[in-house]
Amino acid sequence: MKASRMATKTKLHPRNQHSEGYDFARLVAQTPELEAFTTRNPRGETTIDFKDVSAVRMLNRALLKTHYNIEFWDIPSGYLCPPIPGRVDYIHYLADLLADSNNQDIPRGPHIKALDIGTGASLVYPLTGQSEYGWSFTGVDIDAGALKSARQICEFNNLKIALRRQDNPENTFSGVIKAKDAFHLTMCNPPFHASKEKASKGTQRKWSNLGKGHSEQRNFGGQNAELWCPGGEIRFIARMVEQSTEFAQQCLWFTSLVSKKDNLQPLHRILGKARVADYKVVEMAQGQKTSRFIAWTYIKKNQRSSFAKGAET
Template sequence: MTLKIKEKPFEKQNLHPRNPHRFQYDFKALIQSCRELLPFVQINKYQNESIDFSNPEAVRTLNKAILKHFYNIQYWEIPANYLCPPIPGRADYIHYLADLLDIKTKHISLGKIITGLDIGVGANCVYPIIGHQTYGWNFVGTDIDPKAIQSAQRIVNANADLTPFIECRLQNSSASIFKGIIEANEKFDFTMCNPPFHASLAEAKAGTQRKWQNLGHHKAQQKESLNFGGQHAELWCQGGEQAFLIKMIEQSTQISSQCLWFTSLVSKKTTLPALYKLLKTTKATVVKTIEMSQGQKVSRIIAWTFLSEDEQKRWKLDKWQKNTK
């Protein structure tokens, strides 16, 4: 099979400047890292190398190749029908978190003292993978799905780069986000989350159909499953992302001194006013909204802290002092 490789790949200007996925996929390099990708690569109608993004197996194999090529992940397998997230957008979240923490480059000496909590780590464990392999951060990944936790832990155990730095914990209560996960003496520099987007299964299915139409499939060809997969808890919850994030903010007040920055993705701009109102009521000292986008998809990160300016400075100073001992 002969692939046509462009001399100068197109750069996606809307991705974070440190995101290594700003350029079109270099399939020649990806195939060299992961030969399994070769059968899925084809020339599309624009005369570019691509894969069929409506084929779940092709998407999973592309992710496997990206994680191996860019992040030295030798084993990455997820169960069928679980969320297989697009890597470029996930990497963007991590790089914007580094900006929030004022960490611009990879410093293992600094990275090893940073610990994040990934709420809804999923079967794919992608956020902790990118966060550790890029910045050296430690992670606790949590999920309410036992099968997802088992899958994420298998990925961690199978990659020596990850094993000492990532821990997966099962959340036994669907009503709780932090309780039962964060221990009394634990502190986190940040939390992160990609909350369930839809408010119902019907809404999730409608979103699936729109994705299939965008991929050029007629209604008769559309399938029930997403091209990127996804289970119930990954795709929808009662009340959608607004209800989930309201619960997260309310529960974050109970551990206000144990975390420097609480953060989450927010897909719908209309969700923000209710969150801002609640954060004001709960007396968050700083609230930030970070705009981000990938292609036509626009989203944002909302970040808040309950620590005063002096407490934030003291938090960072304590970290540096512990690091130098």
């Protein structure tokens, strides 16, 4: 089958390499195994069956190799297989956030330090962020299996990405940010369901939207800790804000994805009580879907440039 570009355009960040859709000819040329998973949609365009877990994993492997120079990538069965284009958007908007504190110039290079909370088995943010901007990443997770997978990816690709285990599930920054650490930013894709039951209902909605019907399987996978926690997204991010005060002078920007727009108002009140110096909501669009992340800092505006320079050392 001759592979071709999937023509559907998206509303991704202008610097996102996937804003014109998937170039299947290029992807198959780099990863020939992908061709076996390609098919044609009703418009005659090349695509894959996104209900097929193996197809999604192979597409990710091809994307990471073609666009981000990752020669080897795989994850254990059952772990979250993230959609690459949307994940990379978070990275690009974070670069814009840092540029706001750097005379609108995007800072690049290993002196820029990022902390990825819940880095996962896929290691998707450090892989793409390091490739796009050369930043130094530290990935944190509570799951030993996820960290084992992340280490294997680093070893096979000869990547310098620090990995740390969070031993206490009630903590986010506490226990992993060390006394001498200084980060330009932290990032997180928090579990957004409040219970296993709600996570299962969310799975069924996704399968229904994909025309699959009832299934216990997740098309993008996901362990329980990746999908839900007691209290859901609000409690998780509230705990992040609470613990961030302890490290207020060790990080320029704390950030987290927020899956539900309705959660912004209570988070605004929580951040107000924390007396942050600044707080932003950054919206991102992926196709018909709108997502967002919040960013907060305790560093005053006139001190951010000097903080960034100090974090370089």
